[in-house]
Amino acid sequence: MDSLPLSSTREYRIAKDGIDSLELHETPLNALKRNEVLVKIYSVALNYRDLIIVNGNYPAVVKDNVVPCSDMAGQVVAVSPSVTRWKIGDRVTSSFFLDHIYGELNANSFETALGGPIDGVLTQYRAFPEHALVAIPDKLTYHEVASLPCAGVSAYNALYGAVPLKPGDSVLVQGTGGVSLLALQIAASAGASVIITSSSDAKLEIARGLGAMHTINYRTTPDWDKEVLKLTNGTGVDYVIEVGGEATLGKSLASIRVGGYIPMVGYLAGLDRPSDFGNLVVKVISKAANLRGIPGGHRGHLENLIKLISVTGMKPYIVRVFKFDEAKLAFSYLAKQEHVGKVVIQVADD
Amino acid sequence: MDSLPLSSTREYRIAKDGIDSLELHETPLNALKRNEVLVKIYSVALNYRDLIIVNGNYPAVVKDNVVPCSDMAGQVVAVSPSVTRWKIGDRVTSSFFLDHIYGELNANSFETALGGPIDGVLTQYRAFPEHALVAIPDKLTYHEVASLPCAGVSAYNALYGAVPLKPGDSVLVQGTGGVSLLALQIAASAGASVIITSSSDAKLEIARGLGAMHTINYRTTPDWDKEVLKLTNGTGVDYVIEVGGEATLGKSLASIRVGGYIPMVGYLAGLDRPSDFGNLVVKVISKAANLRGIPGGHRGHLENLIKLISVTGMKPYIVRVFKFDEAKLAFSYLAKQEHVGKVVIQVADD
Amino acid sequence: MDSLPLSSTREYRIAKDGIDSLELHETPLNALKRNEVLVKIYSVALNYRDLIIVNGNYPAVVKDNVVPCSDMAGQVVAVSPSVTRWKIGDRVTSSFFLDHIYGELNANSFETALGGPIDGVLTQYRAFPEHALVAIPDKLTYHEVASLPCAGVSAYNALYGAVPLKPGDSVLVQGTGGVSLLALQIAASAGASVIITSSSDAKLEIARGLGAMHTINYRTTPDWDKEVLKLTNGTGVDYVIEVGGEATLGKSLASIRVGGYIPMVGYLAGLDRPSDFGNLVVKVISKAANLRGIPGGHRGHLENLIKLISVTGMKPYIVRVFKFDEAKLAFSYLAKQEHVGKVVIQVADD
């Protein structure tokens, strides 16, 4: 690869904290390094993580003036000569951690999370190492696949990364955020029964349409853990996809069966919220509970999730598509948290 | 339990080899032993195993004058006083191996297979140890649940007993016999893609209706392994449910991906058929294949399968129902092997 | 079994809270129930759990006037006629949860923990259901085997109950209590490297003799988590056997490698101690940590542990043997927490 088909890309960078600080830059493209592939990005999907990074509230390292966002789908437009897995024209998405290919995460791979410690994907063109990319099947759209690398892979890892979900198992998902909704859809398409909570009957109605078997409005039923026990004949569910954090973990422990699983994916209820548990250790032991931190997942999870979607026909639920120039609007829309489903930015026209 | 609600049962026994040797006896019922439960049987489903036992061709120990059949569904009509898990009126089915509750099979549990080394279930009433029974959910019928303990549990164990099937995986099932059809339905309801083979386009049409994604007529396509590779872009399938035996194992090894799984459940092609493999050891090693003998499964598998069916709504496919007095007809129908689906005997009216 | 070889047993019961409230009673023996076995108890080993039960500080249900202690070894002296697994003269120990035979714990099995919700083993004779007993190999003594059902099985479950320890892995054990010491010995005999902490150099010296590769005195090195990182080249250990509770969990999270395992077995640092972690959820997620509550283990764990000891020659470390009449002394000795190793009570002479 001696010359690139273009010399620069337009990309968003975070100037300082806040959505208004997002700035569009014209940045020159470097020559491709060994094993790199240049991708023209068509679709970028937003996650709650992107919002707290833009707002300066992320409890981990973020690069200065980072290009935000981790989830994209696009097409290969140039390849370094040493590249063997890809050719121009291939449709691809990328792993959330560029270097987390398989097995257990390690400290080095942690530092390759797109849109945090390294630049992300809210840009027209970006070079990726060839090992970070995953092929998109013909029948899936860019928007659908862009919905997967962060939230979808976290949901997949939560359900299949350790003791895998079996058809017939029961799953509780908290709220209708990105991870929760994709966990609902994955679990339902794999033959599990899903209970979902939300503060809004309208959102619960959407969730029911996406496969939820039971719904709980936690505004009218604040003791949702008791309702979960009632729905499971007093036994508790097999899995709780925990996204609330300190403020919900106690009720999650009350909601699982003895020996159940609590993959911990987020802390959407906020970091400053008091914990709702008494002595956590006693509860974990007496419930023989399994808690597992899920900071994302690896390329294998993404490949398996795409296979799952191809076979089952599950459709990631996209609520709204913004144009590339409307990125600030998209973030503001996300910040209101009134929507259900993925918010995506169409970077280029198909 | 001092007195039983009835004093005898009518039951079939095998006099000597052959369907015509099936005889109906009136047999006195013994007092219940500790931990026993008396079950009124409503439905019995037949398996190919029952046929070769009746015909005297079973390559394992069979009790003299055995009551045939392993799969039933019925209702508790009496319980020994020490029984805690069941009460009169409960709807139940039973584990294929009475004493194989969980974990790995052992030599002792092997000797508790219904309708082989011990008397089976083709009878109006039978006492079972309480630990061998499993509850039937309201929404499932006796016929549906009677279809599961032998063939269904073998299929479930084949798919979930070791490295569990994931949604998105690919499965090849051979033919449309009991295990194959239930493996197809289980895999499809769990989000996997299924390829099925048969010598009959009519049977393949039925299989397609039950969820098969691809079908192969092995009469017109004798090199079905090559067709499987074609359908999987040259990679091979993740699982082959092997039911043919020596005559098909070689093609099964050719059909899996490197590192794939071959649960071995049967030898329907006959024990006298020549093997179709050259040096098996070289093939297993060079394919990094996983072969696993499946002589049935345990109570936990049956419980999980019933949970799966309750949640997914999968319906065991019943092709024909015979009356209790038509048992010989039922076996003859099975022997013709022209049908697809479970053949059941209605022992009592609902 | 119509008549027992004796009519009563002498047993300790807790009158009210405190060691001094332990009272010796002469209690009549009931006729054996179906499937029961009468065991003459030779050895009882004490656990920290027994002490907090005697002192009335146990955070779970305890029967009134309970016979304390869960861990014994003895000999079968009578069997109910229906018993098939045991005969008079067999040397046996018992599962901590009488009804937890295998697989995942459930709420019912939880209620069968010896010396808590039901009467325990600090008695001369006790009837057990046959399924709760495990055979003792010839070469192991009563005292050695009595050391295993609670602490040993918890340690075994912590290391092998989920993702099993591999030879070459690294394990951190906290302190020299019963579970910690047995975890050290099990891990060392299985080819793992062990780091152990204690406030006493003398205790660490004993631990080194039992196989510890590295020792940390947490009095002189209060930041033991940093020392653990130093000893593992900054990576962290594969497993931390967590027995401190809220007061140590934060440092345990800091001590493991990314993706490491923290089986949570106890809260020896006390329930009223402030937690040493900030936002637990953030730490668990960013470390991709695996936390698992260990309320004991099942009969299969006990059988496997006894097999391990038979093959490896590992010797449970017994520090002091008291006579049956010295039970209060034994509890007082345990309460001082100055010892290292198991404290056992010789109930009968060999």
Add this chain to the structure above:
Amino acid sequence: MDSLPLSSTREYRIAKDGIDSLELHETPLNALKRNEVLVKIYSVALNYRDLIIVNGNYPAVVKDNVVPCSDMAGQVVAVSPSVTRWKIGDRVTSSFFLDHIYGELNANSFETALGGPIDGVLTQYRAFPEHALVAIPDKLTYHEVASLPCAGVSAYNALYGAVPLKPGDSVLVQGTGGVSLLALQIAASAGASVIITSSSDAKLEIARGLGAMHTINYRTTPDWDKEVLKLTNGTGVDYVIEVGGEATLGKSLASIRVGGYIPMVGYLAGLDRPSDFGNLVVKVISKAANLRGIPGGHRGHLENLIKLISVTGMKPYIVRVFKFDEAKLAFSYLAKQEHVGKVVIQVADD
């Protein structure tokens, strides 16, 4: 990396079939490619596979005039500028399949086996992709580590690659070849009990010294499967490391417990030997056996094995060291099959 520290290497190549056809060539070194590392090789260990490749009997693809041998240990003498994991002076060994890093083998990785489809390591210098190398701890020698990549990793994969060996388990190893002896040592150092067979009491004596608990001379005890059952109280062993092939698989199936494991690693008894089993399928099913083809293992296995050796102090057993110029002698010595232990070639002086 613009210039290499040297311009050529002396290496053996197979001219045609037979040990005598081995020829020493002076071959120019190419400039390092991206991500490549140049290694000065100090030690090469031989495997039975190398012998049948040299003799032209390998039942898989071999490159024309291939440089034989897969197992080496050496030191980094040059690195391509893009290399991040290695620096000059590092002591390294290499994965048997250069591209099989983790997880399941695939067809592409299969084609990267050293000394077969691609050139091997019987050379003074060789370039490796950086991802194929593994670090050698200070306390291990080049000869010890060179003994591991093919035979040691196969043994490790056989014992830990699927359902992992537990301390206390029983293992049968067949003969005293490279894989068998390393399997014996790994299992013994991990707390398992090992039974070993051989036709020579002298070899069995050596095996006993390396940790075997029981030995069987199959010349004087041809029904070694019956002897295995006797040694395990009629139960059978948990694992048989199957290296004989068709001629021993039947007895291996007879030797395992119900539900046991038979990793299949080789066919040392020859490919033309008749099988010793009747109907394999019936035996596998009725034993609920688990057979798994082991064509080697991945880099993770090699890393774990080196960790195991570092912690346990297990010493690969080296029987004879030849000089680089004595390579033909070394192969002839191996061909006689009278030795026990690894045969290594010292390519350079330490």
